[in-house]
Amino acid sequence: MINQSIDGFLHPNVSKSVDQVFVNAKQWLLFWLAGAPGWVVQVASSLINIFALLAVFLTLFAVMSVLERKILGRIQNRYGPNRVGPFGLLQPVADGIKMLIKEDIVPARADKLVHFLAPILIAAAAILALGIIPYGRNMTPFTIDGGILFFFAVGSTTELAVFMAGWGSNNKFSMLGAMRAIAQMISYELPLIITVIPVVMVVGSLMPDRIVAAQAGYTFGFVPRWFVFTPWGATAFILFFVSGLVESNRTPFDVPEGESEIVAGHMTEYSGFKYATFFMAEYIGMFAITGLASTLFLGGWHSPVTALEFVPSYVWFFLKLSALLLVYIWLRGTLPRTRVDQIMNFAWKFILPMSFTCVIAAAVWHYAGRGLRGWLWSLVVIAIVYTALSMLLDTQRKFAPRVYRFAE
């Protein structure tokens, strides 16, 4: 089906079959089990989904790890990895082999079982969260009524896993890192969930597929109906993106593993493959949160222009995902690390009130008719709250010698 001639590429049937090529491939695989009992087919179908998900995202993890180092190198005016393979592209393979053959050191006084279970739990939670994201037309691995809720319920178990890692290591640095991580994860989980509420309200469903379907079509024939093009959607998207950045513990919010202060936070006592598992979980969590961001606000797998609708849906999804990941890398190369109290103040004094404003602005948008009038009114609501907040939180004239409470 893919091997058809190029000039027939614009034909709707061809582009449709390219779009559905993975769905059809799965159907074809399941066709071999046609005679088997229902539960065998069900299990096989789930296994195919899980396998595809792991294959795609572990590859993306490898690609991302080398690309990130290359781009950071470019930002910092150096080469980055360039010894293994062409342009250093085989670096992840070398890294993987290195991690696998390293010695696994467990501290003598660590709680062995908890220390062992923590990385597994973190990785499992990160991978499970990937399951509900629609990667393309008919390509949601795990369709569930409360998909968005599932994402956050699974994500909330990460906190316990981080705590297990910190406590199980029996190390002060680990414990401090875990405390920091949990403090900022809990603080930012709230705005993360509240910025999703306007989308859920407007769509009227917790199902990711319905949310993507609600963003189909174009206003005035050329502006896509993505939520990011409404004032409340744009605000919620930015807040969601920043909170997601904090949730995935990345620069500038990588206080939990600030290497200049507390070695590596909750990962201090982990080595070899367990450390690699933590590393992988962090990246997979990042993919999940950016995937959810593009599903909620950037129209999921919808194409931005009518003329480009022949491009398969999953290509659009992964383009959006890569664009957001590129911003993650860019921010990491640009911004220095923030202080703990700055992160907390930012969450509770600015991000949280702004996310509540998004809910109100979305309601205003809905009741003013979802048109231009609603657009302007919701912009007014957001502008008023933003101005008021920035006047209230003005730090310009409050600079004074810093007072240390616990150090001289």
Add this chain to the structure above:
Amino acid sequence: MSSAAVVIIAILTLAAALAAATLQKLMHAALSFALAFVGVAALFFLLGAEFVGLVLIFVYIGAVAVLIVFTILLTRRDVERDRGVNWSGALLAIAVFGGLTWAILKTQTVAIVAPPVRAISVKRIGDALMTSYVWPLQCVGLLLTAALIGALVLVMEEKR
């Protein structure tokens, strides 16, 4: 297949609950407690009540278990000290068990086939919460906000 799943999940849940009650290290007990809630959530999933199961995981593992774990960490450590058998606790447990057994044995309706109910979707729960149960919902919200503010007032730095 479903009944086999129920049995497996029930055994796991009971084992985790028993571990939560008997383990010497408080931290292990707290983690087993979280595991027991995973089991209960799995039972809800099997019954088709996804929403309840998800909320159970969300609230009891994401919030309550983390809270318990923090409380254990921040309070005095007198673990691994054998306090002997807690007789009043045992008595209470036997009383609760007896009462439940009596109630279950007295109930006749277990064998009767339940009338068909419409599948409970998230949307229906949301509708019910926002229409018939909006006052209780608002009251709970007010109570939780008051608790949040109270906690903030308790830990606020005193300015001298």
